[in-house]
Amino acid sequence: MKKFNRSFFLILAAFSFIQASAQQNIVRGRIYDMSDRTTIVGANIIEYDRDERVVNGAVSNVNGDFVLQMQNPENTVRISMIGYEIQEITPNFSEPMVIELRSTTVEFEEVTITARASDHTRLTNIADRDDASSTVRIDMREMQGAGFVSPADALQGRVTGLDIIAASGDPGAGSHIVIRGLSSMGNSRPLIVIDGIPQSRVASDFDLASADVEDISNLINIALQDIRSISVLKDGASTAIYGSSGADGVLIIETHQGRLGKVQFDYQYRGGLNIQPDPIPMLDGNEYIMLQLEQWHNSRGVFTIPSEIAYDRDFRDFYNYSRNTDWLGAVTQNAASHDHYFSLSGGGERTRYFTSFGYMNEGGTTINTSAQRFSTRVNLDYFLSRRFVFTVQFNYTNNQYERNMRVDGRNIREMAYIKSPNMSIWEYDENGNPTGEYFNPITSYQGSGATFFNPVAISNL
DSSP: OHHHHHHHHHHHHHHHHHHHHHHHTEEEEEEEETTTOOBOSSOEEEEEOTTSOEEEEEEOOTTSEEEEEOSOTTSEEEEEOTTBOOEEEOOOSSSOEEEEEOBOOOOOOOOOOOOOOOOBOSSOSOBGGGOOSOEEEEEGGGGTTOOOOSHHHHHTTTSTTEEEEESOSSTTOOEEEEESSOOSSTTSOOEEEETTEEGGGSOTTOOTTTOOHHHHHHHTOSOGGGEEEEEEEOSHHHHHHHGGGGTTOEEEEEEOOOOSEEEEEEEEEEEEEEOOOOOOOOOOHHHHHHHHHHHHHHHHSSOOOOGGGTTOTTSTTGGGSSOOOOHHHHHBOOEEEEEEEEEEEEEOSSEEEEEEEEEEEEEOSBTTOEEEEEEEEEEEEEESSSSOEEEEEEEEEEEEEEOOOOBTTBOHHHHHHHSOTTSOSEEEOTTSOEEEEEOOOSEETTEESGGGOOHHHHHTO
16 A cells, blocks of 8 residues: 555656646746737747747737747747837746837838739630730720821831731732741731631632732721720740631731710821932933943944934934933822721610721822722620620721732833933924823833833823
8 A cells, every 4th residue: 555655646746747847838928019008919929949940839819918838948939920020038937928019110112003904815814914925915005196007007016026018119008917937837927817707717709828918908908096906926826726827826906896885976187298208319311321322332332322312403302312301200209198087986784886987098109009998897785694795896998099000010110210311201293392192112222112111101001
């Protein structure tokens, strides 16, 4: 019995020693705000060892009280709270601690927060900031006031890797559009998508493979004011969405749609002047004849020269070959351009509409060249429910071009550059009287054939 009692008391003493040791490592306290003596809720009480590792922690309750049982009484205790300075304390295991935290004030520079709605394209439901594809989007509001006539003109020089080369200088002429160089698949022409509709499927008789520059340009020959944005897809995203037809890139055009609200009317007029730049300096008639005489003598060593450059007054066409004609100046001009645009939009909870009418008249810097375009567009959305929308899109464009004919592959500007400046535009008789007809000999000392026709006469055919 004595042996049992002795063992019992030894166990009880050991238990009491362990409990007393554990109680000696417990830290209790309450945390206050130093300025107003209010208790702080949610403060962090963290125990760190000598290697600055976190070994234990506690959080103050609604009354600001905390209890922390430390792993080692020699460890460090720090108390932190957002908006207050971090305080390192010396643990007191004998009685509750009263801790006051000092608030901190940090001055920031002025911050402006701008809220912007998430912008999703019609292709995917991916926001712009999350889109990793090589896509360039141009907001047409940035082009307001610019003197562009076609979408191709608006894109020129604004998208890296996009080459736009005008087919000619005539008004309304098409443009070669190439994205990131030539491709081994297809015809190196980008796919054009307007309001989600690929334009290669517009008409059954339209062959995209055999279409020329003019045909391709007509696909996007719509009023610039109708366009809300233009996106250019340049990488694998184009083929992932449109397959092989998008291998050469995709031009995505979004037009304006009706908006909820009162009817809004908009009228815009843009006028401009197309100015012919100064040409390459050319010889006049007298300088050209002297050059021909020197060339004739140096090559043949004789002065038997053609009558056209001999200043022979007995020559029947003397007055037709003794002029100083600026042929390039005769076939060029400064021309005005006019662009009228009218639109109305609006709608209610169920129906929203957008309608526009446009008329453009652009004069060319080459005589007897011009381009006229009449366009109208109707976009109608009828909301059957939150999920179903009935959409009607109608677009009509009528283009009329006035252009000069080409002779043997040459346009009239090329003819003007090689035409002799001593020749006359108008025909004179042997007495020097004008006949009212164009001087257009079938043959001359320059040669024969259509290559040397009168370019002014050709422009009026």
